[in-house]
Structures are given as C-alpha cells and as structure tokens.
Amino acid sequence: MKLNLPEPFTHLVLYCRAGFEKDCAAEISTVTASLGVAGYVQAKPQQGFVIFHCVGDDGKDACWLQSKISLNALVFTRQWLAAGPFLDDLPPTDRLTPILDAVDGWPQVGELWLEYPDTNEGKQLHRFCKKLTVPLRKALKAKKVLSVQENPALPRLHLFFLNGQQCYVGINLVGKGARWLNGIPRLKFPSQAPSRSTLKLAEAWHSLLSKEDEERLLQPGMKAVDLGAAPGGWTWQLVSRHIRVTAVDNGPMDTALMESGLVEHLRADGFTFEPSKPVDWLVCDIVDKPARVTDMIIRWLTSEWTRHAVFNLKLPMKQRYQAVATALDRLHAACQEAGFNYRIVTKQLYHDREEVTVVVLRD
Ligand SMILES: C[S@@+](CC[C@H](N)C(=O)[O-])C[C@H]1O[C@@H](n2cnc3c(N)ncnc32)[C@H](O)[C@@H]1O
Incomplete structure (x- = not known):
C-alpha cells in the first residue's frame, strides 16, 4: 500500500529486549542490505530499541521496508514502526500541539498507540502514556487524522516515547505491527502450572x-x-x-x-x-x-x-x-x-x- 505522506519516513524504529540491541541491529542490517536499501543503524546498549536510518532517494523508505518485511521474519524485533518526525522538545505544558503539527497532512489512521521501551526508565512512562492517550485521541479525531471508530483496515499511528519530552511519531501499515502494545502480550501465569517457563x-x-x-x-x-x-x-x-x-x-x-x-x-x-x-x-x-x-x-x-x-x-x-x-x-x-x-x-x-x-x- 502506497501512503500519501507529506514527507518520506526515514527511520524504522525496532523495539527489542534490552541488551539485545546489537543482535537486532545486525539482523536489520542484513535484511535491509538483502533488499538493496541504503542506510545505517543506530543502536545503544540497554536502550531497548534500534533505529535504522534510510538514506537513499530511491523511494525505499521505512514504509517501503515495512511493506516488504514481515515482523515475524525478524527474530530480535518485537514491535516496530515506520517513523517520520522525531519530536525532541515537547513542552510539558502543551505536548498536544507539536504532535498534532507533526501529523499534519497525514492520511487517516484507524488507531492510536502510545508506546515506550521495555527498560526500567521506559516502564515509568506507562502512566504518562495512558494519561496522554485520551486527550490526544480526542484532538486527533477533531483534526480528522484518527477515524471516529477504531478501524483496523487503516494504518495505526504510534508514538514511541523515550521520555516525557522526546518521541518518534510513526505508523504501522495495515497488518504489519505486533498485536500487542510494545509488542508484549500480557499472559496470566496459570496458578497450577509448575514453573514460570x-x-x-x-x-x-x-x-x-x-x-x-x-x-x-x-x-x-x-x-x-x-x-x-x-x-x-x-x-x-x-x-x-x-x-x-x-x-x-x-x-x-x-x-x-x-x-x-x-x-x-x-x-x-x-x-x-x-x-x-x-x-x-x-x-x-x-x-x-x-x-x-x-x-x-x-x-x-x-x-x-x-x-x-x-x-x-x-x-x-x-x-x-x-x-x-x-x-x-x-x-x-x-x-x-x-x-x-x-x-x-x-x-x-x-x-x-x-x-x-x-x-x-x-x-
Ligand atoms: C529450563 S529446564 C526446563 C523447564 C521446563 N520446560 C518447564 O517448563 O518446567 C531444563 C531442563 O532440562 C533438563 N535437561 C538438561 N539436559 C538434559 C538432557 N540431556 N536430557 C533431558 N533433560 C535434560 C534439566 O534437568 C532441566 O529440568
């Protein structure tokens, strides 16, 4: 599916288990190279995610990559998104305005997910994200970027927060993202099972x-x-x-x-x-x-x-x-x-x- 975006999305954000950034990076480098995509990876230890930067001007951007790769083909990536803007100075008094500006002119999305890395610092953002979701959803609907009813037949909008001031804004194409927030399924431990394994x-x-x-x-x-x-x-x-x-x-x-x-x-x-x-x-x-x-x-x-x-x-x-x-x-x-x-x-x-x-x- 070709999306009509105002700017090409140049980053693929890949969420992984903290400590496995190198492996996630090695894997996405191999896969993108096999698809002939020019780019480079940025991976810091223990941050719980990796960024692949697309640098070519041949249309092979992050959305194109997402359309070509299945998430299940990536061993070390739990969740991902094709990202456009990186917002790095969200004012605590008004985070909505810069986010709404960032999605100006985007095609309509069917869902909004606010996510964060699976690290100790990342987990602190759970409540923050939950709190921000309601007003943001309302504002995105008013701007007609988010459909009034949840619609899985449209791309899903993701905000991946690194802290209260910084986030990547991106999407998952239809059927391309993990089915769970942060790529983590919440499974209840069955009380009669003999081990956590x-x-x-x-x-x-x-x-x-x-x-x-x-x-x-x-x-x-x-x-x-x-x-x-x-x-x-x-x-x-x-x-x-x-x-x-x-x-x-x-x-x-x-x-x-x-x-x-x-x-x-x-x-x-x-x-x-x-x-x-x-x-x-x-x-x-x-x-x-x-x-x-x-x-x-x-x-x-x-x-x-x-x-x-x-x-x-x-x-x-x-x-x-x-x-x-x-x-x-x-x-x-x-x-x-x-x-x-x-x-x-x-x-x-x-x-x-x-x-x-x-x-x-x-x-
Ligand atoms: C991680 S535990 C398995 C946990 C199990 N899947 C559960 O859910 O309770 C690994 C098990 O492998 C067993 N093991 C190690 N080497 C083995 C071998 N050569 N043959 C059979 N069992 C072995 C150990 O005794 C141990 O109980």
Missing part, C-alpha cells in the same frame, strides 16, 4: 501460531514428547489442551501434573531418546549449545518422529545473531532436502531471556 510455550503458541493453526494443530488426543520437561511447565501447557505427553528428564516432575494421567515420565537423556511411535509435537527446553539442539531437532524432523516442533535455542554470550542465523540455515536446508512443506518462525519472545524460540510447522 510455562509462559514461554504459551506465548509461542499465542503469538507465533495463527488462530486457525492453533485450532487445527493443537487438538485433544494428540501426542507430544517434551525433552527437558521437569518440573513440567511446558508439559502443563500440552496437558491443558488434552494432549498426551512423554516427559523426558532426569529431574522430578510436578506431582499434580502426573496425576492428570496424561503424562508418562521417562528418566532418560533427551539427546539420545527415540520415540517408539511418531508424535504430533516435539517440544524441547534443554539448556545446551544451539548447534547440538539443532542437530537433535533435525534428526527428529527428518526421521519423521515428529510432525511439528517448538524449541528454545539458548544463546551464546557473543555473536548471538550469528548463532541463530547459522542454526536456522541448517534447519531450512534439512527441511528442504527432506522435501517438506514447512514453515519456521523464530522469535525472541517477551518471556525468553538469553534465548529465542523456534516453531517448525509441517503443512
């Missing part, structure tokens, strides 16, 4: 599978293997969908979970374990080298021991983007060689720490 698998399914995939691919009566299962947070997610689980771990499993009758616990090595019959899902949360985990997942997929897989790649201290890229290249090559129809989505989820989550789906 349960939220990693819940988030993976919630954010990386479409609604249709979730209904079709996670059905009662299916079978799964959980490698590195103890105490059972991931197994709990499977069991809550009435999926039978073989839980492989030398450690103890949660007693209440075992009483569900849907779990068989095997004290065995996850790297050498082989299932007696193929299963629908392999899930794996073992902390080990990405290359070793990737080898094992490839063996499961190409031996057709499982149809789908979800696993974590624990990241090394350095060259984290490179480690992920290498693992994914190998996984793609193996699936292609096996002649599969498959999809792979990889993300550093909100509930992931020094790791990323990979979902492999066979169609």
